[in-house]
Amino acid sequence: MSDLKQTPLHALHQELGGKMVPFAGYSMPVQFPLGVKKEHEHTRQACGLFDVSHMGQVG
Numbered sequence: 001m002s003d004l005k006q007t008p009l010h011a012l013h014q015e016l017g018g019k020m021v022p023f024a025g026y027s028m029p030v031q032f033p034l035g036v037k038k039e040h041e042h043t044r045q046a047c048g049l050f051d052v053s054h055m056g057q058v059g
Contacts, residue, residue: 007053026054 004027007013013020018029028051032039042048 005054007051009051009053013051024054028054 004022005025006027010027013029017033019031020027021030022028023030039048
């Protein structure tokens with residue numbers, strides 16, 4: 001995965017234990033250690049963040 005691009009939040013995703021996979025030329029997290037259910041519950045009770053920086057590109 002060394003040739004993959006990294007989003008500005010890449011280091012944070014790794015620090016939080018994100019399972020990184022290749023997606024659209026980027027190294028992206030698909031899952032975190034607490035699991036999808038806990039992530040969903042936290043988002044409903046507090047706030048969630050989805051890194052979309054791989055989507056918008058200025059050329």
